[in-house]
Amino acid sequence: MHPRSRFVAGVCLVLALATATTATPKPSREQVLSAMKRATIFMVEKVSTEGGYVWSYLPDFSRRWGELEARKTMIWIQPPGTPVMGHLFLDAYHATGDEYYYQAAENAVTALVRAQHPSGGWNYVADFAGEKSLQEWYDTVGRNAWRLEEFQHNWGNATFDDAGTAESAKLLLRMYVEKRDPKIKQALDKAIRFVLDSQYPVGAWPQRYPLKSEFSHHGNPDYTSYITFNDDVAAENMDFLLMCHQALGDARLLEPVRRGMEAFLVMQQPAPQAGWGLQHSLDLKPAGARTYEPRALVTHTTAANIDLLIKFYRLTGDTRFLAAIPDAIAWLEGLALPPGVAPEGRTHPTFVEPGTNQPLYVHRQGSNVFNGRYYVDGNPKGTITHYSSFRGIDLAGLRKRYEEARQLSPAALAKASPLAPGAPARPLPPFFAATTGPGASASSVESVLSSLNAEGYWLSPLEMNSHPYRGDGPSTPPPGDFSQTMVGDASDTSPYRDGEIKGISTTAYIRNMSILIQALAEREQERAAKEKK
Numbered sequence: 001m002h003p004r005s006r007f008v009a010g011v012c013l014v015l016a017l018a019t020a021t022t023a024t025p026k027p028s029r030e031q032v033l034s035a036m037k038r039a040t041i042f043m044v045e046k047v048s049t050e051g052g053y054v055w056s057y058l059p060d061f062s063r064r065w066g067e068l069e070a071r072k073t074m075i076w077i078q079p080p081g082t083p084v085m086g087h088l089f090l091d092a093y094h095a096t097g098d099e100y101y102y103q104a105a106e107n108a109v110t111a112l113v114r115a116q117h118p119s120g121g122w123n124y125v126a127d128f129a130g131e132k133s134l135q136e137w138y139d140t141v142g143r144n145a146w147r148l149e150e151f152q153h154n155w156g157n158a159t160f161d162d163a164g165t166a167e168s169a170k171l172l173l174r175m176y177v178e179k180r181d182p183k184i185k186q187a188l189d190k191a192i193r194f195v196l197d198s199q200y201p202v203g204a205w206p207q208r209y210p211l212k213s214e215f216s217h218h219g220n221p222d223y224t225s226y227i228t229f230n231d232d233v234a235a236e237n238m239d240f241l242l243m244c245h246q247a248l249g250d251a252r253l254l255e256p257v258r259r260g261m262e263a264f265l266v267m268q269q270p271a272p273q274a275g276w277g278l279q280h281s282l283d284l285k286p287a288g289a290r291t292y293e294p295r296a297l298v299t300h301t302t303a304a305n306i307d308l309l310i311k312f313y314r315l316t317g318d319t320r321f322l323a324a325i326p327d328a329i330a331w332l333e334g335l336a337l338p339p340g341v342a343p344e345g346r347t348h349p350t351f352v353e354p355g356t357n358q359p360l361y362v363h364r365q366g367s368n369v370f371n372g373r374y375y376v377d378g379n380p381k382g383t384i385t386h387y388s389s390f391r392g393i394d395l396a397g398l399r400k401r402y403e404e405a406r407q408l409s410p411a412a413l414a415k416a417s418p419l420a421p422g423a424p425a426r427p428l429p430p431f432f433a434a435t436t437g438p439g440a441s442a443s444s445v446e447s448v449l450s451s452l453n454a455e456g457y458w459l460s461p462l463e464m465n466s467h468p469y470r471g472d473g474p475s476t477p478p479p480g481d482f483s484q485t486m487v488g489d490a491s492d493t494s495p496y497r498d499g500e501i502k503g504i505s506t507t508a509y510i511r512n513m514s515i516l517i518q519a520l521a522e523r524e525q526e527r528a529a530k531e532k533k
Contacts, residue, residue, distance in 0.1 A: 067148065078162045
C-alpha cells in the first residue's frame with residue numbers, strides 16, 4: 001500500500017514545491033514556459049491513454065506499469081497516476097494561464113469520469129477495453145502478484161486505499177470550481193455521495209465500498225469492510241469533505257467531518273495499550289488484513305494518529321483530542337527496541353500483539369502465490385523486506401508537537417475554525433500536486449531544462465521492474481531463498497527494485513514540472529516586489 005497525503009487543518013493538501021537553487025543568469029521565463037509546454041505536449045499526445053496515465057513506460061512503450069504491469073488500454077488511479085497528473089496540469093494552468101494545460105486536466109477528468117464506479121468511487125485501475133479485459137488481467141497479472149494481495153481478487157467495487165478515490169474526487173472539485181462545468185458537477189456529486197454513504201455510524205470508513213465479504217485469502221476473513229486507518233483513509237476523506245464545504249459552502253458535510261474525528265477517540269484502545277491498528281473490526285478492535293498484516297496494534301499508525309489528533313485540536317479547539325495523546329505516547333515509549341534488534345534508523349516494532357504487548361515479526365516461505373505463505377512469530381531475524389517489521393518513531397518530535405499544541409488557546413482555535421457556524425468560505429489553493437521522488441529539492445531549474453530530451457521527456461530511472469506474466473506459478477518452490485526478496489520466482493508479477501531500467505515516469509514529470517512552476521512563481525514574486533518599489 002502506498003502511504004500518501006495528510007489531513008491539513010482548515011484547508012487541504014497544498015503543493016509542496018521543490019525550491020530550486022539557480023545559478024546566474026537565471027533561465028528566462030520564455031525558456032521555462034517552452035520546456036513546460038514541450039514536456040506536457042509529449043505526455044498528452046504521446047503517453048496518455050484517452051486522457052489517463054499509468055506510472056511509468058519504457059521509451060518504446062513496449063511495457064508500462066502502475067503498481068503492477070499494465071496493458072495499453074489501462075489507466076492507473078493510484079498516485080502518481082491519472083488524478084495527480086490532472087492536478088499537475090491544473091497547477092500549470094494556474095501558473096501560466098495557458099489553456100492547453102486546462103484542456104490536459106479536463107482530459108484527465110474525462111478519463112476519471114469514465115473510470116468512476118457507479119457508486120461514486122474509484123478502483124486502483126481502470127481498463128477502457130471493458131470489464132472482460134480487466135477481469136482477465138486480474139486473473140493473470142493480479143492473481144500472481146505474491147506480495148500485492150489487494151490485486152489478487154477483483155471485488156468489482158471502489159477503494160479508499162492509497163488515496164486514489166480521494167485524489168480523484170479532489171481533482172473533480174478543483175476542476176468544477178474553476179469553470180463550474182455541470183458535467184463535472186454530476187461526477188463530483190457522485191463522489192461526495194460515495195464518501196457519505198460509505199461512512200460507518202461510528203464515523204470511520206471501510207477500505208472498499210460497497211461492502212464485500214467474498215474473498216477469504218488463506219482462510220482469513222475478507223478485510224475490505226473493516227474500519228481502516230491504513231494509508232490515511234479517514235484523514236483523506238475528511239480532508240475532501242472539508243474542502244467541499246469550504247469551496248461549495250455545503251454545510252451538511254461538517255457533521256460527517258466531526259464524526260470522522262470522533263472515531264479516532266472511540267477506536268483508541270484503552271491504556272496501557274492506548275494505540276490503534278491498521279484496521280479495526282466492527283467491534284472496534286484491531287484486526288488483520290493482508291496475510292502479512294496480522295491482528296495487531298501498529299506503532300507507525302499510532303504515531304500518525306497522534307499527529308492527526310493534534311491537527312484536530314488545532315482545527316476545532318476541542319481539548320478531548322489532546323487528552324487522548326499522553327497515553328498513546330506512553331505506550332509507544334515502552335515499545336522502544338534495545339540496540340541491535342532493529343535495523344539502523346528504526347526504533348520500534350511495526351506490529352504489537354494486543355494483550356501481551358509483544359512484538360510480532362513477519363516472515364514468509366515458498367516462492368509464489370501458489371506455494372508460499374506468510375507467518376508471524378517473535379523472531380526479529382529474517383523478516384520480510386517488502387513490508388518492514390520495524391519503524392522509526394520520532395517520540396521527541398511527537399512530544400514537542402503535543403506540547404506546542406497545549407500552549408494554544410482552545411477558545412481562539414474554536415473561533416477561527418472552518419467548522420464553526422458562519423465560518424467564511426476559503427478559496428482552494430492554486431497549487432496542489434506534490435513533488436515526489438528523492439532529490440527533487442536539490443534539482444536546479446537549469447538541470448531540469450537541460451535534461452529534457454529532444455523528444456520532449458525526461459529519461460528517468462523507473463526504479464521498479466517486474467516479471468512479465470508467464471502463467472501461474474509452480475506448486476513446488478524452485479531452488480532459491482525468496483524469504484527476504486522483493487519478488488519471488490519468475491512467475492511472481494510483483495514489482496522489484498531495478499537500478500538499471502529507465503524510461504518515461506509520471507513521478508519525474510510531476511517533480512520537474514513542479515520545479516519549473518516554482519521558478520515561474522519566484523519570477524512573479526520578484527516582478528511584484530519591483531512594482532511595489
